Amino acid sequence: MKTGNLPDKSRTQYIFNTALAAVGAQIGCITLFIVFAALFIGRWLDQLLGTKPVFLIILILSSAPLALVITFKVAMRAVNRIPNQRSSDMQTHSQKEEETSE
Numbered sequence: 001m002k003t004g005n006l007p008d009k010s011r012t013q014y015i016f017n018t019a020l021a022a023v024g025a026q027i028g029c030i031t032l033f034i035v036f037a038a039l040f041i042g043r044w045l046d047q048l049l050g051t052k053p054v055f056l057i058i059l060i061l062s063s064a065p066l067a068l069v070i071t072f073k074v075a076m077r078a079v080n081r082i083p084n085q086r087s088s089d090m091q092t093h094s095q096k097e098e099e100t101s102e
Contacts, residue, residue: 023074023075030071031070038059
């Protein structure tokens with residue numbers, strides 16, 4: 001969708017929604033990578049050491065907290081990159097109030 005013919009507010013919302021979708025996709029891919037890495041490494045270690053499901057179970061269970069921590073860090077980094085639209089809206093609103101009170 002082209003954003004050239006959208007009003008400024010709709011264009012901003014479209015860009016914001018696209019950024020949120022990109023962050024969601026990034027988090028999903030990272031989580032899948034962590035789980036599959038734990039699966040394959042666990043199977044490989046169990047096969048190498050002859051301990052059938054031990055390493056597989058340990059790595060799969062430990063991949064969940066790791067994925068949560070990485071998800072949190074990626075999400076917080078994305079949130080910090082988003083310009084604070086709300087504070088700029090509040091500044092504009094307070095400037096309009098000052099102009100009308102004069």
